Amino acid sequence: MNQDELKALVGKKAVDWVFDNMTVGLGTGSTVKYMVEALAEKIKKEKLSITGVVTSEETAKQATSLGIPLKSVDEVDHIDLTIDGADEISSDFQGIKGGGAALLFEKIVASNSKKNIWIVDQSKLVDNLGKFPLPVEVIPYGSEKVFAKFDSKGLHPTFRLAADGTKLRTDSNNYIIDLHLEQIMNPLKLAEYLKAQVGVVEHGLFLNTVNTVIVGYPSGPKVLEAR
Numbered sequence: 001m002n003q004d005e006l007k008a009l010v011g012k013k014a015v016d017w018v019f020d021n022m023t024v025g026l027g028t029g030s031t032v033k034y035m036v037e038a039l040a041e042k043i044k045k046e047k048l049s050i051t052g053v054v055t056s057e058e059t060a061k062q063a064t065s066l067g068i069p070l071k072s073v074d075e076v077d078h079i080d081l082t083i084d085g086a087d088e089i090s091s092d093f094q095g096i097k098g099g100g101a102a103l104l105f106e107k108i109v110a111s112n113s114k115k116n117i118w119i120v121d122q123s124k125l126v127d128n129l130g131k132f133p134l135p136v137e138v139i140p141y142g143s144e145k146v147f148a149k150f151d152s153k154g155l156h157p158t159f160r161l162a163a164d165g166t167k168l169r170t171d172s173n174n175y176i177i178d179l180h181l182e183q184i185m186n187p188l189k190l191a192e193y194l195k196a197q198v199g200v201v202e203h204g205l206f207l208n209t210v211n212t213v214i215v216g217y218p219s220g221p222k223v224l225e226a227r
């Protein structure tokens with residue numbers, strides 16, 4: 001089974017957690033795409049009344065094309081469940097997200113959800129976070145200063161570039177600085193430091209966000225629950 005097939009497996013499995021009348025946060029990325037597809041099928045087949053809250057323009061486009069009714073996070077009074085992908089998940093269920101530059105809306109939706117589930121293929125499970133470059137969303141004005149600060153602190157920053165070589169813009173028109181850390185020994189401390197920097201909008205450390213992770217293995221999807 002290739003990585004894509006493993007993503008499809010967990011995407012399909014995740015909709016088992018969706019029931020009638022739920023408001024569901026829809027994450028972003030190549031794994032979530034399969035979940036959104038499966039959700040649209042389930043809604044049709046079981047005639048469910050579901051409201052989706054998206055985390056990116058990319059997911060909004062897909063969900064709209066599949067006929068899933070959407071509302072913004074500000075239009076709903078609660079979100080029952082959010083299903084999202086992740087770039088890395090450590091053994092204690094902490095994660096790095098933002099490989100698709102959607103971390104800001106993802107974190108807003110996740111933090112307003114009663115429950116969060118991450119869906120990943122087996123390659124995303126790690127002992128320690130940090131091999132995957134940590135995305136930090138920054139306001140363009142003053143971003144060179146933030147970059148220099150990160151550089152002098154030894155955080156190995158790079159601006160994320162778009163396909164045309166210019167600095168990538170997020171859905172909120174900000175930049176992404178990726179930190180190439182290799183290993184994050186203290187995610188909580190790093191998260192606090194990043195949040196305290198003027199010009200930083202959000203970072204891709206998602207700490208204490210989920211207690212259910214669905215992992216795709218060639219033998220099938222496995223549901224991990226935090227103890």
Ligand SMILES: O=C[C@H](O)[C@H](O)[C@H](O)COP(=O)(O)O
Nearest residue numbers: 029030031085098099100102
């Ligand atoms: O910004 C993107 C999100 O955090 C994604 O959920 C994450 O990058 C995982 O994406 P994928 O399922 O494509 O690996």
